[in-house]
Amino acid sequence: MHLTEGTSDIQISHLHWDHIGDPSLFPNAEIILGEETQTMLANRVYPANPEGTITELPKANKCTFVSFDDPSESSKRFKIISPLGTFARAVDLFGDGSVYLVDTPGHCPGHMSCIARIAEGTFVFLAGDLCHLREAYDPGTRLINRKMYEDIETARDTVRRLAALNREVASMVVILAHEVDRLQEGMPLFPKDIREWAIEMVEKRKK
Ligand SMILES: [Zn+2]
Numbered sequence: 001m002h003l004t005e006g007t008s009d010i011q012i013s014h015l016h017w018d019h020i021g022d023p024s025l026f027p028n029a030e031i032i033l034g035e036e037t038q039t040m041l042a043n044r045v046y047p048a049n050p051e052g053t054i055t056e057l058p059k060a061n062k063c064t065f066v067s068f069d070d071p072s073e074s075s076k077r078f079k080i081i082s083p084l085g086t087f088a089r090a091v092d093l094f095g096d097g098s099v100y101l102v103d104t105p106g107h108c109p110g111h112m113s114c115i116a117r118i119a120e121g122t123f124v125f126l127a128g129d130l131c132h133l134r135e136a137y138d139p140g141t142r143l144i145n146r147k148m149y150e151d152i153e154t155a156r157d158t159v160r161r162l163a164a165l166n167r168e169v170a171s172m173v174v175i176l177a178h179e180v181d182r183l184q185e186g187m188p189l190f191p192k193d194i195r196e197w198a199i200e201m202v203e204k205r206k207k
Contacts, residue, residue: 008026008028008030009029009093010030011033011101011112012031012032013112013127013128013129014107014111015040015108019129019177023057027058030062031061032064032093033112034111035066037110040108040109041057066091066112068103069089081100086168087104088103089102090115098116099115100115102114104130104162105154105155106149106153106156106158106159107128111128111129111130118195118198119199121171122172123169123173124172124175125162125175126177127162128177129176130155130158130162131144131155133179134179136159137166137176138166138174140159144159170202170205171206173198173201173202185201
């Protein structure tokens, strides 16, 4: 889950319980999800589906689904930026280049990542569960584990795109949701500000 400072948006990378937190704490926030997430909401939500593993989203929150292909429907307010770097599909969330939502499929339907500009020319790539270990994208030698991905071939393609972007863009820090290495590197956790730390990490990368 990514809360965007100064706005009422919550962007959720995907619907797994360890990524949605408690949106009911932000009843006025608009929840932004990938378009294909709708299939999970239709079929896998408990208690409508007693076998469902997805928690119902609070009814108070407005949900908006990002369509990467068709800006005329639910996501008409997002500017399509496709391709963005090595990724085929993305949107500019506010139309000002500060936050991009990137289609990063494979882990589960509708999985999205987020690129935030934290300073002039400096970015963080909040990957969610695009992959789960740093070695998968840096240096990119480790194959991802089939068990963690609903569509393994698509996930492998997505990880290759991340590895390529990471090689190309030195002024970017990738953060996987479960990347323990970042904690060992002193990454501040919410609600602390990540920007100063991320700029330091970029400076290190450029050396
Ligand atoms: Zn997940």
